[in-house]
Amino acid sequence: MSKAEFAIIGTGEVPCGIYPARSEFEIAYRVSKMAIEDAGIDKNKIGAALTAVHIMGSEYNTEMFFGRLPEAIGANNCRVVATTVSGGGSSFSIRKTAEGILSSGEAEYVLVVHAQRFSQFTPNEQAVFFAHAGADLEWEVPYGMTYNALAAMMTQGYMEYTGTTIEQVASVCVACRKWANLQENAMFRDKQLTLEEVLKSRTVAYPLTAMMCNVLCDGGSAYIMTTAENARKVCKRPVYILGEASDYSHRTITKSKMKDLGRMHEFYTPVAQRAYQAAGLGPKDMDIFQVYGAYPFANLMFLDAMGIVEPGRAGELVESGETSPGGKYPASTNGEALSFGHTGTGVGFSCFVESVRQLQGKAGRAQVEGAKFLIEDCGGGAFMDVHFTIMGNEDPNL
Amino acid sequence: MSMKETLKEKLGLTDKDFEKPLPKPTAWSKPFWDGANQGKLLLKRCKDCGHIDHPPYLFCTACSSEECEWIEASGKATLYAYAVNSYGVPFPFVEDLPYVLAMIDLPEGPRMISNVVQCDPEGLKNGMQLEVVFERASEEITLPKWRPVKGQAINLEAVRTINGEGNDQNL
Ligand SMILES: [Zn+2]
Numbered sequence: 141m142s143k144a145e146f147a148i149i150g151t152g153e154v155p156c157g158i159y160p161a162r163s164e165f166e167i168a169y170r171v172s173k174m175a176i177e178d179a180g181i182d183k184n185k186i187g188a189a190l191t192a193v194h195i196m197g198s199e200y201n202t203e204m205f206f207g208r209l210p211e212a213i214g215a216n217n218c219r220v221v222a223t224t225v226s227g228g229g230s231s232f233s234i235r236k237t238a239e240g241i242l243s244s245g246e247a248e249y250v251l252v253v254h255a256q257r258f259s260q261f262t263p264n265e266q267a268v269f270f271a272h273a274g275a276d277l278e279w280e281v282p283y284g285m286t287y288n289a290l291a292a293m294m295t296q297g298y299m300e301y302t303g304t305t306i307e308q309v310a311s312v313c314v315a316c317r318k319w320a321n322l323q324e325n326a327m328f329r330d331k332q333l334t335l336e337e338v339l340k341s342r343t344v345a346y347p348l349t350a351m352m353c354n355v356l357c358d359g360g361s362a363y364i365m366t367t368a369e370n371a372r373k374v375c376k377r378p379v380y381i382l383g384e385a386s387d388y389s390h391r392t393i394t395k396s397k398m399k400d401l402g403r404m405h406e407f408y409t410p411v412a413q414r415a416y417q418a419a420g421l422g423p424k425d426m427d428i429f430q431v432y433g434a435y436p437f438a439n440l441m442f443l444d445a446m447g448i449v450e451p452g453r454a455g456e457l458v459e460s461g462e463t464s465p466g467g468k469y470p471a472s473t474n475g476e477a478l479s480f481g482h483t484g485t486g487v488g489f490s491c492f493v494e495s496v497r498q499l500q501g502k503a504g505r506a507q508v509e510g511a512k513f514l515i516e517d518c519g520g521g522a523f524m525d526v527h528f529t530i531m532g533n534e535d536p537n538l
Numbered sequence: 539m540s541m542k543e544t545l546k547e548k549l550g551l552t553d554k555d556f557e558k559p560l561p562k563p564t565a566w567s568k569p570f571w572d573g574a575n576q577g578k579l580l581l582k583r584c585k586d587c588g589h590i591d592h593p594p595y596l597f598c599t600a601c602s603s604e605e606c607e608w609i610e611a612s613g614k615a616t617l618y619a620y621a622v623n624s625y626g627v628p629f630p631f632v633e634d635l636p637y638v639l640a641m642i643d644l645p646e647g648p649r650m651i652s653n654v655v656q657c658d659p660e661g662l663k664n665g666m667q668l669e670v671v672f673e674r675a676s677e678e679i680t681l682p683k684w685r686p687v688k689g690q691a692i693n694l695e696a697v698r699t700i701n702g703e704g705n706d707q708n709l
Contacts, residue, residue, distance in 0.1 A: 278593065284634060290622075293619045293640065343625065346621075394649040401618075
C-alpha cells in the first residue's frame, strides 16, 4: 500500500433514458461543462480530453478520434486527445490512460467523457450488435446466440451450482430499482418494481425474465481527474483512487479461466483482494459496494467476491434487504444497468461518477450518510475481464 | 400468418433479413467445418504438447507450436448449463423460438456453445448426457448440434466433480 496518486475533483451527468432528440455530441459537451463547473476549475486548464467510444459506432466516434471535443468546449490549452475503449471495462481502461497522462506531466487536469445514444438504432440492430459483442461470430452466433442467452445460461449455471434461487436473483432487480427511485438521473426514477413483477414478466431467455434484462438507452457522464497532491490544493473534497486491480479471462465464454459457474469467486476474489491490499483497507472498511453486473446473477457474482458474504451466498444478502437503501451493505447505489439504464460502455462510467458523488456527499436522496470508502467493479465483453477499485474521500496511507 | 411473414409486413423486411449468419471458416478452422460436412466432429490437437484448442487458433495456445493434427471426437458430451431463448432474438432466429442454447462439455476437454435439439426444454437437466447430431445449414456449412441420450440417469454430483478437477485444463 502507498499513498494515493490520483483523485477526482468533479463530475457531470445527464438523465439516462430514451431521448432521441438529444445527440451524443450534445451529451458530451453538456457533461463536460457540468464536470468542469463542478470541479470549479477554468476550462482552459484541461490538458487532456479522453472519450470512450459510442459502442455501436457512429460519426461521433470519428469526430472524437479527431479532436472535436476540446474545440467544441473551448478547452484552449488541451494538449492530448485520445479514445480508450474495452467494452464495459472502459471506465477502468480510460482511467488508467488518464493516470498515465497525469504521470507524464503533460496535463494537470484530464477530462474523461462518455456519451451514448442507443435510441438511434432499432431493437433488432441492438440485438444483433449485442449478440456479436457477447458471442463469437464463427462458433456461437450461427446457433442463435444472444447476449441475453449468454447471461441466461450463466444465471442457470450459477443458480444450479451455488443453490441460489430465482427469487434471490430477482431481488437484485428490486434492490437496484429502490436505489434508482432515489436518483434524479435514473431511467426508472419514477417506476417502482416488485419481486412479483420481476418474476411474472415475460420470459426472454429462460431463466431470465424481461425485468432481469437491460434496456439500452441514452445517457452520458464526465469527470475531472488530477493528481492527489493537486486535488488537495484545489478541491474541498477530492475522491482518491486508493487501490486498483485487474484480471483478464477470455474472449469466448467457453474459454473462461474458471469453468465452474459455482466457483467464479475463485477468479474474482483474488483481484478484489489485491485492490483492498493496495488501499490498505478491507471489506469491513467499505461503506458502499458499488457493483456493476448488468445482469442480476452477475451482480451477485461480483458481490460474492467483495468479501462480505461467503461466496455463493450473495443472493441471501440481497434478498434480506441489506443492500437496499437503509441496509447495512448499500450496493449499486444508482441502480446500475438494470434500473439506472444501460448505456453500453457507459454503465461503468455512471457507477463511477455515482461513487464520486457519494464520497463527495453530493448524492442527494441516495446519499449514504458518512460514506468514506467504497469498492466498485467493472468489466466487459462476455465477462472477459474484471477491474476492482477502492475509492475514498480520505487517504488512509497519507 | 407466420412470425416471419408478420415481421416482413410490419417492418418492411425482405427474405435477406432472415438469412442465418453462418460461420466463415478461417485457414485454421476450415478442417473443422470440412469434417462437420462429412458428419465428423473434429478437434485440433497439438502434435508437440497434446493440447486441444477449441475454438482452434493459428497456432497452439499452450505452447505456440504450429504442428497440429485433427482428431475425431467421441461425439458424446455433458450438458453443463443452458438457456431457452424465447423472445427478442435477431430476425433470422424468430421462427426457431423457443430454442435451447447450452454450454456443452466434451470429455476430450473443450467446452462448446451449441443448440440442444430434439428435446423438451423443460426436461433438460444439468449433467445430462448428450450426443452429437449434424444439421446441414448450407452447401458449405454443417452445424454440429446435440441431443439428449435416451434412457439415462443423471448424476449431478459427478458433473460438479469433473468440473472441479478439470478447471485448469484450458488455462
Ligand atoms: Zn502445444
